[in-house]
Amino acid sequence: MAYYCKDCSYRGKTSGQVGECPACGSFNLQKDIEQEKKPPPAKWRLVVLAVLWGYLIALIIWKLVH
Numbered sequence: 826m827a828y829y830c831k832d833c834s835y836r837g838k839t840s841g842q843v844g845e846c847p848a849c850g851s852f853n854l855q856k857d858i859e860q861e862k863k864p865p866p867a868k869w870r871l872v873v874l875a876v877l878w879g880y881l882i883a884l885i886i887w888k889l890v891h
């Protein structure tokens with residue numbers, strides 16, 4: 826769990842003893858759960874890359890044959 830301060834934009838794993846911001850002392854601290862999430866792997870990028878490489882190799886072979 827990470828914390829995010831709305832006042833000074835502090836971002837860290839710890840908060841103060843009474844839940845205040847360790848950087849500026851504000852109580853405008855928010856538990857940041859978005860930071861823990863990771864974006865899903867883009868599998869379509871690998872597919873596009875494979876198709877482009879296949880096209881390039883096919884083009885080279887076609888040029889060699891003709």
Ligand SMILES: [Zn+2]
Pocket residue numbers: 830831832833834835846847848849850851
């Ligand atoms: Zn702060």
